[in-house]
């Protein structure tokens with residue numbers, strides 16, 4: 422499990438886990454779960470198209486991710502971001518279906534994209550994934566305070582250059598980048614659970630923002646590492662274990678919160 | 690200090706404010722009164738520079754503006770303690786993750802003490818009561834020491850006791866620190882004991898001045914465009930549509946019937 426090839430796998434998986442954790446923390450705080458659900462799913466057709474055209478998968482993923490951000494953003498201008506997100510999802514899924522129907526002979530690759538195939542990450546994809554993950558994580562850490570502030574009210578952002586619209590667009594782009602590179606590792610169907618599970622758990626365990634963010638990353642790393650080991654042993658998809666751990670982490674967090682909020686009722 | 694000079698603000702197909710004028714000297718406690726949709730939030734956001742006016746000038750003096758917005762989204766699970774919200778008032782627009790800083794901590798602690806929030810400083814904001822959350826938002830707005838504080842309906846959805854507490858806190862700040870407060874509300878009643886200025890918005894226009902000057906039949910009638918009576922009963926003031934205004938009843942349904950008392 423620790424051969425040269427596996428070292429690369431561990432490195433990429435860890436970077437994906439860190440970035441997905443950070444993105445997830447802000448996704449949960451901003452109540453942007455629907456966008457976090459939509460973007461990975463609408464990024465998937467990009468990878469399918471890349472398989473079809475024989476170009477680098479990461480490139481296909483980034484193009485599709487950009488298209489979905491542009492879609493959500495442009496449609497949101499008319500109000501109702503949820504409707505805009507849903508419209509984008511439907512359009513991209515339509516595109517994905519079309520691509521899938523053309524590449525039935527590559528079903529193994531399609532399966533890997535949907536459910537994750539960390540051991541199948543090509544050597545050529547490792548550098549772009551690493552660069553994008555590091556960039557996305559760095560950008561989120563830079564925007565830590567403005568993102569927290571605007572989650573209270575967007576009117577609190579009084580700096581002229583950092584308007585609510587720009588901050589929201591920046592967040593969507595980071596979300597799209599992180600989704601695109603997480604997709605080959607954990608799969609389109611479960612990127613969402615890697616983002617939302619650890620963050621929901623962490624925010625229930627502590628009320629300190631920096632600590633909650635750090636804890637999110639730790640839970641995310643633990644989830645991905647354990648999922649890789651279990652997937653290696655059982656030959657089941659990584660995504661299955663990531664999804665399972667997401668659910669367990671979330672329930673544990675709710676339990677922790679309930680215990681902390683529980684006060685013995687006074688005996689009358 | 691705040692001067693608003695012939696201010697007009699509109700959105701496409703909707704002229705919200707028309708030629709609004711008023712002046713608040715430093716240390717004023719001013720109520721911005723109007724029904725839902727009368728443009729209170731728009732006026733405050735224009736003063737903050739979040740909305741560009743079609744016409745007019747705004748002067749806010751030196752020292753920055755503190756702001757307590759109308760809709761604060763406090764998710765009960767948000768990992769944010771009361772003290773974190775106040776700290777965001779100091780450097781929330783800065784980039785990067787905050788590093789521990791003793792001077793920031795001292796500033797936050799003294800601000801928390803100022804608004805009487807030391808006791809719940811380390812609690813999750815989502816777990817606090819409405820009145821406690823408003824105290825924290827006021828501390829957030831004031832922690833950088835602005836000379837002008839704008840609050841958008843801070844008393845909405847508070848119980849009577851919390852309303853009295855928040856007003857007492859603001860009154861103390863005005864008296865002790867000579868901060869200028871402009872506070873929007875749809876009911877002027879709870880503010881009457883403390884406010885010395887009033888800006889009344891209706892149909893895009895405004896009247897302003899000392900409370901006794903504005904809350905008068907002739908002034909309110911000309912603002913609303915039909916007759917309004919201001920009646921005194923046992924030292925309380927009643928603002929009602931006069932008999933004969935039936936023709937305007939549909940419109941009146943949206944207008945307030947204020948029960949107020951002028952001390």
Ligand SMILES: Nc1ncnc2c1ncn2[C@@H]1O[C@H](COP(=O)(O)OP(=O)(O)O)[C@@H](O)[C@H]1O
Nearest residue numbers: 700703705723724725726727728729730731732
């Ligand atoms: N960003 C906006 N775009 C378009 N119309 C707006 C916007 N903000 C407010 N309005 C309109 O301006 C009017 C005044 O709204 P508002 O200032 O929120 O009133 P209030 O705070 O007194 O309830 C309303 O008719 C509202 O629909």
Ligand SMILES: [Mg+2]
Nearest residue numbers: 729730759841
């Ligand atoms: Mg309003």
